[in-house]
Amino acid sequence: MNKMIVAASALVLAAVTSVPALAEGNLASRATELELNINTVDLAxxxxxxxxxxxKYYILHITGDGEEEIQVVAPELWRNSWINQVVVNDLETTPYGLYGIEFDDEGTFSIGFVPIRPGEYDIYVPGYETRGLRGKFVVK
Structure with a gap:
């Protein structure tokens, strides 16, 4: 009889702890804002x-100084995130995927995203990543 009670208790415990967590409400209404300013003069x-x-929902504001035409890429981060929208000058687009963004002049891109897969993901300016224009996202 004791074995049966232990087995039943184990089944109940397994059923209770295996209930998936569900998001409540609008994630985008509780966004965490992140800032990345790019200095192409000092390469930083x-x-x-x-x-x-x-x-968790994040809005990454990436600002280029306009001193040099650059592309900022983070392909692995974007591949492992849900991209809600990209905003430039109050104009929004909802991309199916994202590889990078390009600055032809001074300005700010705002990217709303939810990381899905844990890991470390690089963000960088191709050709300048070994000279200081590189960072990383640590997703937990």
Whole structure:
């Protein structure tokens, strides 16, 4: 009889702890804002590491100084995130996928996203990544 009670208790415990967690409400209404300013004169990112969590909504504001035409890429981060929208000058687009963004002049891109898969993902300017224009996202 004791074995049967233990087995039944184990089944109940397994059923209770295996209930999936569900998001409540609108994730986008509770966005965490992140800033990345790019200085192409001094070849520096304002921040080189971002700590983010899966399942949370972020808006990354990337600002280029306009001193040089550059592309900023983070293909693995975007491939492992849900992209809600990209905003430039109050114009929004909802991309199916994203590889990078390009600055032809000074300005800011705002990218709304939810990281899905944990890992470390690079963000960089191709050709300048070994000279200072590189950072990473640590997704937990």
């Amino acid at each position: 990112f304002s921040q080189t590491e971002f700590q983010v969590e899966t399942g």
